[in-house]
Each structure stands twice: as C-alpha cells, then as structure tokens.
Amino acid sequence: MADKKTLIEVKDLKEYFYINTGLFSSKPLKAVDGVSFTINKGETLGLVGESGCGKTTVGRTMLHLYKPTSGEIWYDGKQIKSRSDIKEFRKKATMVFQDPYSSLNPRMTVSDIIGEPLDVHGLYKTKQERQDRILELMSYVGLNSEHAARYAHEFSGGQRQRIGIARSLAVNPDFIVCDEPVSALDVSIQAQVINMFDELQEKLGLTYLFVAHDLLVVRHISDRIAVMYLGKMVELAPASEIYDKPLHPYSKSLLSAVPIPDPKIARANKRIVLSGDIPSPLNAPSGCPFRTRCKYATEKCAESMPEFKEISKGHFVACHHVADIN
Amino acid sequence: MALLEVKNLQTSFFTDAGEVKAVNDVSFTLDRGKVLGIVGESGSGKSVTAYSIMQILAGTGKIVGGSIKFDGQELVGAGEKVMKNIRGNKISIIFQDPMTSLNPTYTIGHQLMEAILLHTDRDRKQAYERAVEMLRLVNVNEPERRMKQYPYEFSGGMRQRVMIAMALACEPDILIADEPTTALDVTIQAQILELMGSLQKELGMAIIMITHDLGVVAQICDEVIVMYAGSICEQGTADEIFYNPCHEYTKGLLRSIPTTDTAGRKLQPITGTPIDLLNMPKGCPFAPRCNFAMKICINHRAERMPINSDHAAACWMNVKHGVQNGEIEIENDEPKNAEKGGETVG
Numbered sequence: 009m010a011d012k013k014t015l016i017e018v019k020d021l022k023e024y025f026y027i028n029t030g031l032f033s034s035k036p037l038k039a040v041d042g043v044s045f046t047i048n049k050g051e052t053l054g055l056v057g058e059s060g061c062g063k064t065t066v067g068r069t070m071l072h073l074y075k076p077t078s079g080e081i082w083y084d085g086k087q088i089k090s091r092s093d094i095k096e097f098r099k100k101a102t103m104v105f106q107d108p109y110s111s112l113n114p115r116m117t118v119s120d121i122i123g124e125p126l127d128v129h130g131l132y133k134t135k136q137e138r139q140d141r142i143l144e145l146m147s148y149v150g151l152n153s154e155h156a157a158r159y160a161h162e163f164s165g166g167q168r169q170r171i172g173i174a175r176s177l178a179v180n181p182d183f184i185v186c187d188e189p190v191s192a193l194d195v196s197i198q199a200q201v202i203n204m205f206d207e208l209q210e211k212l213g214l215t216y217l218f219v220a221h222d223l224l225v226v227r228h229i230s231d232r233i234a235v236m237y238l239g240k241m242v243e244l245a246p247a248s249e250i251y252d253k254p255l256h257p258y259s260k261s262l263l264s265a266v267p268i269p270d271p272k273i274a275r276a277n278k279r280i281v282l283s284g285d286i287p288s289p290l291n292a293p294s295g296c297p298f299r300t301r302c303k304y305a306t307e308k309c310a311e312s313m314p315e316f317k318e319i320s321k322g323h324f325v326a327c328h329h330v331a332d333i334n
Numbered sequence: 335m336a337l338l339e340v341k342n343l344q345t346s347f348f349t350d351a352g353e354v355k356a357v358n359d360v361s362f363t364l365d366r367g368k369v370l371g372i373v374g375e376s377g378s379g380k381s382v383t384a385y386s387i388m389q390i391l392a393g394t395g396k397i398v399g400g401s402i403k404f405d406g407q408e409l410v411g412a413g414e415k416v417m418k419n420i421r422g423n424k425i426s427i428i429f430q431d432p433m434t435s436l437n438p439t440y441t442i443g444h445q446l447m448e449a450i451l452l453h454t455d456r457d458r459k460q461a462y463e464r465a466v467e468m469l470r471l472v473n474v475n476e477p478e479r480r481m482k483q484y485p486y487e488f489s490g491g492m493r494q495r496v497m498i499a500m501a502l503a504c505e506p507d508i509l510i511a512d513e514p515t516t517a518l519d520v521t522i523q524a525q526i527l528e529l530m531g532s533l534q535k536e537l538g539m540a541i542i543m544i545t546h547d548l549g550v551v552a553q554i555c556d557e558v559i560v561m562y563a564g565s566i567c568e569q570g571t572a573d574e575i576f577y578n579p580c581h582e583y584t585k586g587l588l589r590s591i592p593t594t595d596t597a598g599r600k601l602q603p604i605t606g607t608p609i610d611l612l613n614m615p616k617g618c619p620f621a622p623r624c625n626f627a628m629k630i631c632i633n634h635r636a637e638r639m640p641i642n643s644d645h646a647a648a649c650w651m652n653v654k655h656g657v658q659n660g661e662i663e664i665e666n667d668e669p670k671n672a673e674k675g676g677e678t679v680g
Contacts (some may be wrong), residue, residue, distance in 0.1 A: 058519035147583030194375035195546055199590035206600065221519065224549075228592035228601070248633050251594060265524035265551025269591055271572045274552040281528055282521050287488045 013184060015215050016070070016101075017048040017158035021079035023062075023069045027290060037289050039065040044316065052209070052216040054230030054247065056223055056258060056262070058286060062239040064106075065183075068187040070217070071101055083183075091098055099129055102176040106188035108168035112160040119156040122146065125178040137300075145174040148211075163237060166197035173204065182214045185249045190225060207310045227251055234258045234324070238289055238297035241316060245323040255325045255334055258298045296328065304329050335394045336363035337507060337540055338387070338425075343400035345379075345386045354611045356382040356395070358564040361638075364508065369388040369534065369541045369650035371555030371572070373548060373587075377608060379564040380544045384510045386544075388427055390415050391655045398610035405507070414567060430513035432493035441479030442469075446500055453504045453619050468499040474531060491522035495529070502533065509534075510542045515550065527554055529675060548591060563609045566638070570645030580647040618650070626651055 021043045024036040040062045049052045055063045069076050069166040073096045083087045084225050088097045105111035118323045122262050132138040145334055149170040160168055176184055190198045208214060219225050234244040236260055245258040254260045268274050282301050287293055299305040308328050315325040345357040356449055357379045364370050372380045385391050387402055402409040402614055428434045437445060450456055469477035472495040485493060486527040501509055517522040534541055543555055558575040560568040568581040579585045586604040606623035621631040636648040656662035
C-alpha cells in the first residue's frame with residue numbers, strides 16, 4: 009500500500025460463453041459483461057458476489073485461462089495480448105484454486121507438484137537448484153522437507169491448500185489470484201491459511217485478487233472490495249467504507265445477510281432479505297441487472313445500465329438512484 | 335418432561351482399519367419449541383449424532399450404547415416398525431445438499447405427496463392439497479404449476495424450500511436441519527433462516543440445527559452444543575457460549591473467526607490439524623492442539639463440569655481457575671490432580 013503504483017488494469021473486460029440452445033443455434037452467456045478496475049502494487053482487492061455472478065471468471069480471464077471475448081488487460085504498463093506476452097505474464101501472475109482436493113494431481117508427489125511450474129518455465133539449471141527451490145517454497149508455507157516425497161492424498165485439506173499455495177509461489181510471482189482459497193476448509197484451519205496469506209504478502213510483497221463469498225473473510229484480508237452481480241461490477245470501495253456505508257442496494261442487502269457470530273448483534277440486526285433468486289445469466293434483465301429484485305427500481309433502470317461512477321474518492325457505484333436512496 | 339432426551343449416546347463405525355468412535359458419550363435434552371445448535375468441524379460427530387437419533391446410519395455404523403428417548407419412548411433398539419412411525423412423522427430431517435437429496439426422475443409434487451401419503455391417512459386428493467399448501471407456506475410462487483416440475487427446474491434455494499416443505503408436511507415435533515444453508519449463497523441463506531425461524535414460531539416445533547457456522551448459530555439458536563472429536567466439549571445457552579466460553583476449543587473457535595474488529599490484524603488460529611478418530615489420545619482429545627494443555631489433560635479426559643445452571647464444559651482449565659480463585663478447595667486426594675495439572679506442558 010506504501011506506493012500506490014497500479015500493477016494491473018482491467019478495461020471493459022467481457023467473457024461470453026456460447027451455450028447451445030438447439031441444433032444450430034447458440035446463445036451467449038454473459039459471465040462477465042464489461043468490468044473495469046485496477047489493482048495497486050502490494051494491495052489486496054477482494055471480489056465478492058453470489059455464485060454465478062462471474063467473480064471466478066474474472067479471475068480466470070485475467071490470467072488468460074479463458075480467452076477474453078473483448079477488453080484489455082494491462083500489467084505493469086504493458087498490455088497482455090500475444091502468446092509470448094501471456095507466457096511471460098504467467099511467470100508474474102499465478103493462481104490458487106478453490107478445491108484443494110481436485111486441484112492437486114493424485115499421481116504426483118508433493119515435490120513434483122510444486123516443481124512443475126519450475127519445469128514449465130525452465131527456472132533452474134541443475135537438479136540440486138530445483139530441489140533447493142522446492143524445499144524453500146515448502147518452508148514458506150509451513151511444510152517440512154519430509155513431506156516432499158509424499159502424495160497429496162496423505163494430507164489434510166489445510167495442508168493440501170498449503171501445497172497449492174507453494175505451487176503458486178514457485179515462479180516467484182508478483183500477483184496471485186486466490187479463488188475461494190479457504191472456503192473448503194474447516195473454521196479452525198481457515199484462520200491458519202488466512203494468516204499465511206497475510207505473512208506471505210508482507211514477506212514477498214505480493215498483490216492479491218481475493219475471490220470469495222465469505223464476506224467476513226474478505227473484509228479481514230482486503231484493502232478494497234468489489235461487489236459483482238450478474239457479470240457486472242456494482243460497487244467498488246475501500247474495505248471499511250463498503251462495510252460501514254454500502255451505497256448500492258445489492259451491496260446493502262448482501263452485507264446485511266451475513267450472519268454475525270455474536271448473538272446480541274445478530275438478534276438486533278435488521279436484515280434486508282431479498283425476494284426471489286438471481287435471474288439466469290442467459291436471460292439477464294435489460295438495463296440494471298439487479299432491478300428485478302430491487303425495491304427502488306424504476307422504468308429508468310429497465311432502460312439503461314447505470315454508469316459505474318466515482319461517487320466519492322475511490323468509491324465507485326453503478327446505480328441510477330444512488331443519490332435518492334442514501 | 336423433555337421432548338427429546340439423549341443420554342450417553344455412543345455410535346461407532348466398524349471399518350477395516352478398526353472401530354471409529356464417531357459419537358462418544360453425548361448427552362443432551364431438547365424441550366418443545368427450542369432451537370438447539372450443534373457446532374463442530376468436519377468429523378466432530380455432529381451429523382452422526384443426528385443420524386443416530388433418526389437411526390439412518392450407514393451400513394457399518396451402529397449405536398453401541400446409551401439411550402435416546404422421544405417423548406418418554408426409548409428409541410435405541412426399538413426396531414424398524416417404531417422408527418418408521420417416528421421418522422418423518424415425529425422427527426424430520428433436512429440434509430445439507432438440496433441438489434442431491436431430491437430424486438431427479440420424479441416431479442416435485444410426486445415426491446411431496448409420497449411423504450404425505452406414507453405418513454398420514456390422507457387420500458391422494460387431500461395429499462395434493464396439503465402439498466400445495468406446504469409449498470405456499472415456504473413461499474414458493476405458483477405452487478400448482480411448481481408441483482408438476484422436476485428438481486432440475488428449481489434453483490438451490492427453491493430446492494431447499496421444497497425439502498423444508500417435505501420435512502414439515504407431517505407436522506413433526508422435531509426438525510433436524512443438517513447444515514441446511516451451507517450450500518447456499520448468503521442472501522438465500524438469509525431467506526431460508528428467516529423462513530425456518532418464522533415456521534418454528536408458527537408451528538411450535540423444536541429444531542436441531544447442525545452447522546459449522548457460528549454466525550448461523552448466533553442468529554437462531556437458544557442453546558448450543560460444541561462438539562470435538564465425537565464428544566461434547568461445551569454446552570449451554572447461546573449467550574453463555576458466545577460471551578463466557580469455558581472450553582479452550584470454543585475459545586479458540588471464537589478467536590479464529592474474522593469479524594469486523596479483526597480487519598488489519600492477525601487472526602489467532604487454532605494450531606495443529608484435526609484429530610484422527612482412529613488414533614484417539616488417552617486424555618482430552620483437544621489436548622494436542624491446546625495451548626494450555628496440562629499434564630492432566632494428556633492422561634485424563636475431563637468430565638463434564640457445571641459452570642452454572644445454564645452452562646457446562648469438559649475442560650480441566652475450569653478446575654485450575656476454580657482452585658486459583660478459591661471456588662474449589664483442595665482437601666483430599668482427588669482434586670490433587672488439578673493441583674498437579676497446574677504446571678503447563680510444553
């Protein structure tokens with residue numbers, strides 16, 4: 009946070025998946041529909057939203073795991089476009105996956121899993137160098153050297169996630185997309201892994217995009233938080249501001265729905281319970297995507313998508329009626 | 335008389351690797367109209383406790399000891415015939431995953447009516463009416479049309495509503511909810527919890543809420559049981575558990591969850607890894623992960639100790655504190671253990 013240099017800039021990113029609706033017809037599923045944001049060096053940007061809102065797709069498309077339908081991704085002042093850009097970029101930006109069970113190859117030893125990125129990018133000269141680097145990475149995440157020859161199934165969920173994190177650190181990246189890295193873990197283990205993310209950030213100067221649906225975890229780890237709904241970003245603000253003073257009606261109800269682990273607060277808490285479900289992204293409503301569940305919706309909301317505007321410094325909201333309802 | 339009385343329940347799974355004591359000496363009572371929360375991490379035995387009450391354990395699982403009394407009637411060893419009358423009729427259960435607990439090949443209406451026809455003496459027409467009424471009760475729009483649809487046409491939250499409708503169709507006295515909102519998004523979770531809360535008040539039933547989410551517990555539970563490695567480490571009213579935790583595991587859990595106050599600070603995790611139920615330690619199962627473990631914790635499992643009329647915990651630290659502030663006097667040989675335990679290990 010010390011220097012506010014922009015590390016990554018995403019401009020109007022779109023990712024459409026084409027879904028077959030008949031023998032010869034298909035329809036675009038707009039998983040991400042025009043999202044723009046920046047991430048500063050050394051900061052953690054939290055990305056929250058309900059399942060199907062496109063938050064995971066944003067993370068994956070940023071790393072070109074999916075080819076963007078349109079839009080630009082700039083890294084350190086350089087646009088990532090050609091194949092060689094992408095290969096270079098993947099040495100700088102890596103990913104930690106949600107499920108520590110399916111994201112590790114059961115037929116590889118821990119040292120091969122962690123060493124694979126080193127092999128792919130040719131980051132060592134001698135076998136000894138490779139081995140030393142693997143052991144160094146394992147010590148970063150609190151695994152000891154005797155674990156190196158074992159297989160993933162011999163570890164608990166929390167330890168597997170540590171292996172996944174060590175793998176993502178192998179190429180010595182600046183930026184890591186963390187896609188729900190703690191949601192598959194038990195509460196008592198979650199805190200260990202969250203602290204590890206904190207410590208690694210301090211030690212290695214990492215920048216995170218932290219995708220999660222657990223809002224208390226995101227609040228804890230993030231400097232700024234972005235809220236997504238149906239493929240669009242509806243609000244982006246510093247973490248404390250979005251919790252104390254959410255402006256978008258969707259953020260308001262999302263945050264009020266979080267169960268607070270304190271009986272007195274929980275009983276007094278007035279929840280804004282939304283009616284209905286998220287519409288299918290195949291039939292997204294016209295205009296503002298949230299209007300079908302929003303109690304403030306007017307005709308204007310059906311006609312046009314509100315602009316993603318900066319209301320106060322660093323606080324962006326996409327809502328036509330933001331001034332009236334707050 | 336309590337509606338449900340569980341005493342010294344022991345359930346084991348007999349696997350090739352040996353006996354796994356999934357539930358070890360669990361006792362609690364549940365009164366009419368109360369919401370009891372059972373909290374614990376995976377493998378703590380919270381779901382097995384529920385399955386034992388319903389006697390729907392998997393093939394290798396068996397209740398090896400203890401008693402479960404429903405309304406005064408003993409259920410352990412009561413036989414399938416009695417249980418068939420209890421299940422669905424008196425005690426209903428909803429499962430964690432609404433995606434897999436409905437049959438994809440039958441319509442929602444068929445599955446709802448099946449439960450009603452099986453447990454009551456309504457005819458098909460009455461059962462249909464009851465099913466529609468139940469769907470309306472759980473806020474499913476256009477229930478008549480929805481009756482003809484298949485589970486794939488429902489969203490996750492809708493399916494969980496159908497499961498609740500099914501569980502409540504026969505007006506059970508107890509509803510067991512096994513992580514009912516874990517698979518759902520927070521806004522949908524809020525809808526379902528709100529619905530369960532209002533139905534509970536309306537119908538006056540008791541709920542056993544099994545969850546790992548302390549936020550959910552804080553929101554709807556009157557009483558709480560905290561489980562670790564198959565046994566109860568602490569039980570009491572929600573306020574007592576949250577504001578006056580007396581077991582190191584409960585304290586650790588409450589410290590380790592991020593709240594609005596922890597932003598920018600380090601969390602205080604519980605160290606170590608969850609326990610292997612096949613290799614249970616001799617003493618307190620939490621001792622290997624406990625920062626305050628004493629000699630006595632490693633050799634002797636703590637008994638359930640009353641803290642006050644609403645609260646009990648199984649932790650030797652309470653004895654230590656008691657001795658230190660003079661509440662417990664050392665007279666004869668027995669509490670000497672506690673004195674010896676005063677020095678911490680490691």
